[in-house]
Amino acid sequence: MATAILPPEYNHVARDEPLEIELKQPWLAALLAWLVPGLGHLYQGRTGKGLLFFVCIMGAFFYGMYLGDGHVVYASTPGQELRWQYYCQLGVGGAAFPAIVQRSRVMDDRLPIGQDPEDDDRAWYAPPRNEQVSTIDDSGNRSRQPNELSRWVVDHNPYFEIGTVYTMIAGLLNVLVICDAYAGPLVIRGKADGDDNDEPNVATA
């Protein structure tokens, strides 16, 4: 069992004693926080913060997915390198990790999960085809794109990019949440103590 200790009077609460936070099993809490933002905090009994993290991060993530028509996280073309944006999006583990599974299914010449074989359009959560496709823009002009990812970017411009940014920021924010679940809040030195005692929050096993 581990605890994080916040210095007295931190959080602007009149406290004479340091605040102890039960972190339970920090590794398990961090893993849960990666799988579902806020779940690690719920496991530790820090319900308010858990719900706050869940709403903020999953809200940003799924709004980004909505803006990008469900493709922004699953947009790495099979046979090519993963998009660099995906490494940021992977911070939201449970919602982003299936992209690897879908991509490997396509690379093994299998249909992605949820894809209708009769449907020409890619389903949500399915990676793009690595072949030339044509698209018609708002002015009625037909253009040929080198692959389906390029078509998505053109078709949903600029929302594909905005959605990508939303999901990337959600993933990066969850890295902070994982750290918080593992070791407790990041105490701002000086402000916390108000004197020369720069004792940080301490996690003890």
Added chain:
Amino acid sequence: MQIPAYLPVMFAAAMLWYSAPLVVAVSLVCAATRQEFMQPILSHAARFAVWIVVFMGLFMALISLLQWLA
């Protein structure tokens, strides 16, 4: 048909609204990783959100200035 000169500016300004939910989410999450209780989290988030908006404004002013000088 000639596109009015103000249209791209209006379009860019409309795009800025997409930053508002992000500012809220980022400030709340960052504040919550530095505090433990809800009241300090909210006041920290409010200060941080103002800081982000001011920073964005200054950055936008700098870019506009560079564009004007170019």
